[in-house]
Structure formats: C-alpha cells, structure tokens
Amino acid sequence: MSRSNGRELLPRELLSGSSFSAVELSDDNSRVILLEQRELPSEERYVGFSDADAVARAITDMVVRGAPAIGITAAYGLVLAAKGCTGNFPEEMKRASRVLAASRPTAVNLFWAIERMNRVALDVASLAPTSRVERLAEEARAIHREDVAACRRMGELGAQRVPDGATLLTHCNAGALATGGYGTALGVVRAAHEQGKRVRVLADETRPYWQGSRLTAWELHRDGIPVEVICDNAAASFFARGEIDVAVVGADRIARNGDVANKIGTYGVACLARAHERAMFVAAPWSTVDLDTASGADIPIEERSRGEISEAGGRALVAPDIGVRNPAFDVTPARLVTAIFTERGVVDPVDAAGLEALRPRAGGSARG
Numbered sequence: 001m002s003r004s005n006g007r008e009l010l011p012r013e014l015l016s017g018s019s020f021s022a023v024e025l026s027d028d029n030s031r032v033i034l035l036e037q038r039e040l041p042s043e044e045r046y047v048g049f050s051d052a053d054a055v056a057r058a059i060t061d062m063v064v065r066g067a068p069a070i071g072i073t074a075a076y077g078l079v080l081a082a083k084g085c086t087g088n089f090p091e092e093m094k095r096a097s098r099v100l101a102a103s104r105p106t107a108v109n110l111f112w113a114i115e116r117m118n119r120v121a122l123d124v125a126s127l128a129p130t131s132r133v134e135r136l137a138e139e140a141r142a143i144h145r146e147d148v149a150a151c152r153r154m155g156e157l158g159a160q161r162v163p164d165g166a167t168l169l170t171h172c173n174a175g176a177l178a179t180g181g182y183g184t185a186l187g188v189v190r191a192a193h194e195q196g197k198r199v200r201v202l203a204d205e206t207r208p209y210w211q212g213s214r215l216t217a218w219e220l221h222r223d224g225i226p227v228e229v230i231c232d233n234a235a236a237s238f239f240a241r242g243e244i245d246v247a248v249v250g251a252d253r254i255a256r257n258g259d260v261a262n263k264i265g266t267y268g269v270a271c272l273a274r275a276h277e278r279a280m281f282v283a284a285p286w287s288t289v290d291l292d293t294a295s296g297a298d299i300p301i302e303e304r305s306r307g308e309i310s311e312a313g314g315r316a317l318v319a320p321d322i323g324v325r326n327p328a329f330d331v332t333p334a335r336l337v338t339a340i341f342t343e344r345g346v347v348d349p350v351d352a353a354g355l356e357a358l359r360p361r362a363g364g365s366a367r368g
Contacts, residue, residue, distance in 0.1 A: 006046030009033045015144045016181030020044065020222075022069045023144075023180070025076045029083055029137045032076040034064045037177060041218040052081040052096040059103035059110075062209065066178020067252040067288055068147050071109030074100045075140035078117045083133045093121045105300045106261055106329050108253040108290045113143055147180035150285040150343035155187030158248065158283050158341040162192040162199060166245040169235060171204045172263035173215035174250025174283065184250040184283040186216065188341065193225050200226035202244060206263060207232055208308045208326065232265055239276040247273045251284040251340075258334030258350040259296030260284075264327055270336040279338040286342045289355060296331030304328045 011027045014020075024033045031048035032055050039045055047063065049055045055077035058064060064073050081096035082089070097114050104110055120139045124132045162168065168189060172178075175186030182190060192199045201220055206212035213229045220227040230238060238244050247269050253261040260266070260282050273280040293299055304326045310318035318324055339348035340355075347354035 005044060006033070006036075006048070009046050009048045014181075015141060015148065016176060017148055018176055018181055020176070020219075021181065022066070022177050023064055023073045023076065025079060025137060025140060025144075029079055029133055032058075032073060032080060034058055034073065035177070036063055037065060037215060038063060040177075040214050049077075050080060051084055052077040053099055055080065056099045056103040059100070065211070066173065067107035067109040067250070068151075068179040068184070068285055069177070070104060070107050071113035071287060072140070072144045072147060072180050074103070074110050075113045075117050075143045078114065078121070079133060079137045079140050082121070082129075082136050085129065085132075089125055089132065090121070093118065104302060106252050106302045107288075108293075109285070109287045112287045116143065144180045147285060147287075148182055151179050151182040151184055151187040152191070153343040154184060154283050154285070154341040155182060155191035157346055158188030158281060159191035159195055159197070161279070161281065161339065162188065162197060162246060162248075164197045165199075166192075166197070167200050167202060167243055169202050169204065169238070169244045169247040169269065170212065170216055171232075171247070171249050171266050171269050172206045173211040173219075175216055175219045177215050177219055178250060179285075183219075184285065185248045185281075186220065188248050188281065188283050189220070189225060190223065193223075201228070202235075202238060203227055203229050204232050204235060204265065204269070205229055206265065211263065235269060236272050239272050239278065244273075244276070244278060246279045246281060248281040248283060251282050251288050252329060253293065253299050254282070254284060254289045254340065254355070255293045255295050255299060256291045256355060257295045257352045258337060258340070258347065258355060259299070260332045260334070260337060260340075261296060261299045261301070261329045262332065264330050267330040267332045267336075270332040273338075274336050280332075280336060281339055281341065282332075282337055283341040286344050286358070286360075289342065289358075291355065291359060296333065299329075299331060301330070302328040 175183035203212040344358040
C-alpha cells in the first residue's frame, strides 16, 4: 500500500456525515476503506481492503475498532465476499461469515450484522452475481445509515440528561471513530454541544491501547469541543475534587439484565461514579443489546496479546519471564449504571424489564 493519505479511495458521499469516517464502501463495491486508527493522531490515512479475509484481519488488528464500526465493517466485508465469489455462493458466504465472526468475540454488533447480511444472502442466492452484490451492498449501506441515525437519536436523548456547564468523563473511544458516524457516548457530548450547552470533556487515556488519548481527544478537538486527556488512574482524584459531573461510555455488549461489557477500566469508572454520587451513563445502539445473554457473567471476554502491555515504542516494559494478563473488556453490573440511551428509548432504571420494554415486536429479532 502506498503512503498517500488514501482519501482518493473514499466514495463520493461519506455515509458518516462528517469530514472523516471510520469505514466506508467504495462506490464500485470493490473495496472496504478504513481509516487507519492505529496511526492517529499523528496521521490521518485511509487504506483499502479487497477481500473478506483481509477485512477480518483489519478488525482483529484494530485498524478499525468500536462495536458499531466493527459490525458495519463486517457487513461490507460480506459484500466483498459476494463480489469475489467464483464457486458455490452459499458456501463461500458461510466461510467468509465464519472468518469475520472470529475476528473479535465480545462485540455483539459483529454477529448481529453478519446474521442480517446472511439473511439477505439467502434471499439473493438465485440471482445473477452482479445483482447479488448490488443487493448486499444496499443492505450494508443501510446498516451504516441506520447506525448514524441511531447515534444521533441516542445523542439527543442523552443530552437531555447533561447539565449546562457539565464536565464529562469518557473512557475509551465511543465516538464517530467507533461507529458509522457521530458516536454513541460522544454522540451525547456532541448533541449537548450542538444544543448550546457549555460542556467539556476529560478523556481517560484508556490503556493499554490509548483510545482515549489518541482517538477521543482527536475527534473532539477536531469538532471544537473542549477536551483534556487524563491518566486512567487520575480519574479518582478528579472525582474527589468535584471536577467530574457525569461519566458517559459506550458498550460492546449489554446483557438481558442490563450488565454492560465495555473497554477494560469501565467498571472502575462506574465504581468511582457511584462512590462520588455522579451519574454513570451508557449510550449504545439497540444492536449492542443481547437479550439472548442472561447476564454479564455469560459474555465472552477477549484476551488480547501480551505485547500490548509488555512493550511500548519498541521498548520492553515487562521482563520476558513475567506473565501478563490483558483482558480487553470488563463487565459493569447493571446496578452501577444510571441509565442506558438507545435509539429506541432510555432504560432507567437499568434492569431486564426496562430492556424488555424496548424489544422490537412484530417479528423483530431480539437485537432488532
């Protein structure tokens, strides 16, 4: 791949609705185009992938990350699988689906998007190859557009609960870079800002992958929203000093009882918010809600590589004969979550009954 910024790869219209986008499908449906998030904030560069296997590796390697963005990326990856099909269409789509599903185990949006695309693949199996690709691309773009609309809706709902003049604590990146556009947790921040509320953000750096310092701060600053980065272990001090009014985060999976799986360290933020009598909000699309999973104890937690913790900038931080534990996510119990904002409505109090009340009816699936 060349070292150009890759913007020439992007489609004429960015479905993100912004000047940047985490993921797009090329106009001719031949490439999935990702913003190389591992290079932010030092470089904004787009890279193209032309087959589903490469897309799956990009998800695993965190070229793209964030539950909604991963789901959209997988949907676009299945478009590539259909375009590259030279044999048995149903079997090749099943194989590509397995590869994509194995890329990250915790984010339920990934499986939701794959299931939705597979329903379409089943319907179009008898069509001509070009028609199959066009119909799958149409569905994948619909998933993308729906996610942006969902982010804007949950942002509006969440912003109603954010006081004017509030300082919000974020953890990880749940913004436009983690979604189809606009963001979940950062959608709440953006909506409050757009409503004229004087909000500012303290962004946890979010070790070991630094999504807060590299990504959240980058996109908020780009949008002119006041933001400062703090060390993860400084959050308690800022709570104690009364400098944090609200904590708002995204989610990778929400269980039926309201337990929330999110980036490692979220549980600690929730404990601090409760100890200091501050609100702990979660913003997530309905596709993140998994009513088939009873509680957080049943959510698979991805264990990532040793090197993310044991090395930095090519320098060893941990001696080679010492073990490393690197879970990517933790689970925050529902009792510590003040409210969950989804495009379907607000869950408050957070419990099974509140989530069940938002379940789609008339033939909708458990996750929409």
